[in-house]
Amino acid sequence: MAVVAAVVLAACGGSSPSALDPKGPAAARIADVWWLMLALAAAVYVAVAVLILMASRRRAEGQDRRLPLGEHTFIWVGGIAVPTIILVVLAVVTVSSTAELTRAEDNPLRIEVEGFKWWWEVRYPEADIVTANEVHVPVGRPVEVELTTADVIHSFWVPELAGKADMVPGQRNVLRVTANEPGEYRGQCAEYCGLQHARMAFLIIADPPQVFDDWVERHQAPPPEPPPGPAADGERIFESSSCAGCHAVRGTSAVGESGPDLSDFGSRRTLGAVTVENNRDNLGVWIADAQAFKPGNLMPPISLEPDELEALIDYLESRR
Numbered sequence: 001m002a003v004v005a006a007v008v009l010a011a012c013g014g015s016s017p018s019a020l021d022p023k024g025p026a027a028a029r030i031a032d033v034w035w036l037m038l039a040l041a042a043a044v045y046v047a048v049a050v051l052i053l054m055a056s057r058r059r060a061e062g063q064d065r066r067l068p069l070g071e072h073t074f075i076w077v078g079g080i081a082v083p084t085i086i087l088v089v090l091a092v093v094t095v096s097s098t099a100e101l102t103r104a105e106d107n108p109l110r111i112e113v114e115g116f117k118w119w120w121e122v123r124y125p126e127a128d129i130v131t132a133n134e135v136h137v138p139v140g141r142p143v144e145v146e147l148t149t150a151d152v153i154h155s156f157w158v159p160e161l162a163g164k165a166d167m168v169p170g171q172r173n174v175l176r177v178t179a180n181e182p183g184e185y186r187g188q189c190a191e192y193c194g195l196q197h198a199r200m201a202f203l204i205i206a207d208p209p210q211v212f213d214d215w216v217e218r219h220q221a222p223p224p225e226p227p228p229g230p231a232a233d234g235e236r237i238f239e240s241s242s243c244a245g246c247h248a249v250r251g252t253s254a255v256g257e258s259g260p261d262l263s264d265f266g267s268r269r270t271l272g273a274v275t276v277e278n279n280r281d282n283l284g285v286w287i288a289d290a291q292a293f294k295p296g297n298l299m300p301p302i303s304l305e306p307d308e309l310e311a312l313i314d315y316l317e318s319r320r
């Protein structure tokens, strides 16, 4: 047991988010239920272990084997009354928590997230913004995330903020999320969806309301022209090559829909749905051969001249 516990606990800690470290009301509620279940299960475990020990010692000492309670009373209490009480308590707590988690809030911010193999499209219908793999939200305001999928079943899970909700073909599920504190919360696809399921992550970035409003305003403004030079060349290469067939950049002729929208790519923290940090070196490797970081993902390797690659890097890093 010690070995198993050591192996299991080694998975905790580090930077992986924990559902037991809640940063929002929904996650806090779920963590409370989890602790209650753990406490009840531990109490039952200890009680049974003590009874087993007592029973084995009685036999060894050759004592009278009658129970102090009487056999019938013992079965009524230990086998029926106690389990019934425990299950009723858990049923009441789970049902009332579920009701609370699905209750609609006043004036929520609506965000649509669509799952793709193996990344996330993020849309703000009221502000008319499209981005990918990063969900910006204001601290303290309830957010209603509408979940859909472009292909198979995915599941949207941000352990520190809320429970899981599946993204099911032909269905629109809603998850309610509120972040109590500013921060960066890692989310993960929680339903096996193919080869790169493990690298289908995302970030929820909770900002103070003013910072969030600025972000919205910046994304609504007409996109800045790339500065003359390599970045402007990059835009021409992007629009005239295969990139534009799969990716969109607002205000250009690139309107592809099978890959992430790249209008604000330069301001994203990561690349490939949180596979690697977004920097020039990683972007160069990614564009030339996205399979190197994320084998099996749906962006093919693309052969480019070195100056074309540099121009594309300049262009994409200037999209904010």
Ligand SMILES: [Cu+2]
Residues within 6 Å of the ligand: 154, 155, 189, 190, 191, 192, 193, 194, 197, 198, 200
């Ligand atoms: Cu998945």
